[in-house]
Amino acid sequence: MVSAIKNTPDGYKPPSCVKARTLLSDECVKDVEKELRLKTHDTHKESQSYQIGDFYGVKKRVAISKFLLGATNSIGPSNALHVVTDNTTNCKTVGWEIEKVGTGLGWRYAFFGEAILMLPFAILGFVMKPLQMKGMSNAKIIPWFLNEEFSKKDYSYVSYTLNQLSRFGQDMKALLSEKVYVVNVLGYIVYNFVFGVYSYWGLKVGYNIYQVDNIDLLFGGIVIVGGTVGTIGGSLILDRINSTIPNAFKLLSIAVFFGAIFCFSAFCFSNIYVFLVLILIGEILVDASQGPVNLVCLNSVKPSLRPLAMAISTVSIHIFGDVPSSPLVGILQDKVDNWRTSILILTSILFLAAGIWFIGIFLHSVYRYEEDSEQPDMSHLLESEVANGDITSALL
Template sequence: MATASTASDPSWFSPKRLLVIFCVINLINYVDRGAIASNGVNGSQRICETGGTCSSGSGIQGDFNLNNFEDGVISSAFMVGLLLASPIFASLAHRVNPFRLIGVGLTVWTVAVVGCGISFNFWSIAVCRMLVGVGEASFISLAAPFIDDHAPVHQKTAWLGIFYMCIPSGIALGYVYGGLVGTYISWRFAFWGEALLMLPFAILGFVMKPLQMKGFPNGSHSPSEDYKPSSLKDESAITAQLSRFLKDMKVLLADKVYVVNVLGYIAYNFVIGAYSYWGPKAGYNIYNMNNADIVFGGVTIVCGIVGTLAGGFILDLMTATISNAFKLLSVATFFGAIFCFVAFCFKSLYGFLAFFAIGELLVFATQGPVNYVCLHTVKPSVRPLAMAMSTVSIHIFGDVPSSPLVGVVQDYLNDWRKTSLILTSIFFLASAIWFIGIFLHSVDRFNEDSEHSVNGSGASSSIPLLKEDAIETAEPTAELYMHLYISTVCRIKQAKKSMFLAHN
């Protein structure tokens, strides 16, 4: 049998290599989101003149003749799969090795992205986008807990910041990548290129030695279950899984700190999601930027990297606590909202870019702190579910409705400047919600013991300071009972000897 160290820390997987692998996967995920939002891939509507002459349009929107609402639905479709699959993958992590689940998810993602490239109408690409969300769900739910487990103690927020830096960087690269490939080759080739990039990582999830997460067993069944009929085992497993899920959900919903953090994240993501999808198109229409994909991509990648890394490092310098994380979240979002709002008031392109860049720098500083709160306000065994439900919530109430709703508002107002100002004002709501979190009583539960805190060999992951303590942290064994018996006898003899000496 493999030892704990070999099962949980294979020699090839140093913590830094694990971080790099997860960062590249996350980057490719968000390149896909940026590519489908780019003018080169997303394209433009067919325009009909008064005389009846119609242009063919371009990209997905032109080929499938989509209005802005339908175009927004394409953006949000992958969230449906993400929302449905995230809790399932998080729950399965209690029985199946999480690293293998990531491999399954990335395989589904790769196949679905290929399907996007061969889609032939609105519904076919919408279904493929839903499957992209299913594939991403395993990775989103489990990657952050893995990173938090392996990061150095005093650099946890910084490592999370590096990981979440891939969100703006990936979207920005996607704008540029989608703009170039979509314009000069075809929007279909943009999806096929993404699939080729992700394929090696999907394979890696199956061939590499699996890793364990803090607070989770190795997923194997105990020998005592082998004699049960398969139908009883299946029924028992499903019941236990459902019971576990409901119990953990009750814990999450009762935690005010977790709920306030997620509510602020929902309002924040409502704006960010719509920005990432409609940004290039709004810039093209407000400021006549023919190279909007490249301009938005350049600004977002620089500000996203600097802002996200700065947020993580600043919180570490402040001393990473849940209360300090809320302070940083509230202040950064408030001032970021001011700069972004003022940016859309400028008629000059250069004034807009200067203020919008500062605004993005500030709002992206939230990525490390918001996920730090999510991971540290719950005990280890609940972290994947906490990340999954956070992801589900910010999408189902955030960027899933925001892209189609912004499309509806734009169809009604027909003014991208007014639409952008209305959207940006929601940042102030996010700041106000996170401000409330500063005053809530919070407890960091990262090192809290869990009933599932076992290592790869099935033994307790904590080492008792005294041998007697092992009785409380491990299953009783003959050796432990013998040790307790001998220890008790020795103490009785010592007590009798003391009494005899005192009497004499």
């Protein structure tokens, strides 16, 4: 910009502020109108985002508001993701005009409802007593402040943090040495890689392939029904066939393999009704994995590592699964420019998840549900100089 200013002809006078915000902004309005017309003409009710610049004058702002409402109605209000305006006071009128039409709560109903439903669980988390879970030790834990090292004046928070990190590193080493657990989580990551894309790009894929107006309601119903039936059904089947780790891996590999076949086949058909039937069956089958995969996570490790095992599983399936999958599939779609091809390539990855879980059947596993938790190792907290009588009195 500085270079451009230096190269301006002698005697050049830049436009005034009023001209820049009136006459020149009219050109911006025309450009926006042209782009919006092209977008709404070429797109069949797909979700859109509009970005509007800063315009001067009440009449212009009202006109822009009306034009935005018309463009939004042309694709359906539920498909307009958001309208972005410059953060200036002049653009407030645009928002006010649009708000006069959109007086309903819309998506706020969903968020308010979810918050109300979750409120009792949040309260129970504070007031209910800790559960005495199977395999967990009932022994009292020696408080950290009994350690003489903590009573030393030169002990710092940094030293305590390093001590905790060292313990975390030891627990992670022990956790990753459990081959059954690692294979289970790897399969879960690949599984979540696929369904992260389904949840992110699903509606766009549905609109693009099947051209159905209420595809969001159809997909939502399939997720609710398939997820509920599949999760409960998979857990009941595992209990019926004896809930061991090898049986859990068998159920995981078989259910996901056949679920992948139905999901893959669903996207091969152009008929919306055939698609809905096949994708529902596939959703039920793949969601049958939820019970078995968590059973393996909990019972393939020592009781003291169960909380860490579940935490690492949850973090891993998101960091390595659904977080990178959506942008990667977006890049793939930019290359192939065909949503059916992109989604078929993605769905085929479910066969890889089934294969990974199939390997788990042949791994040596120990079912540790009945295993009692070992006495906590508190040697890292107590100095050897602490007398035995002092420890006894501390536990009382």
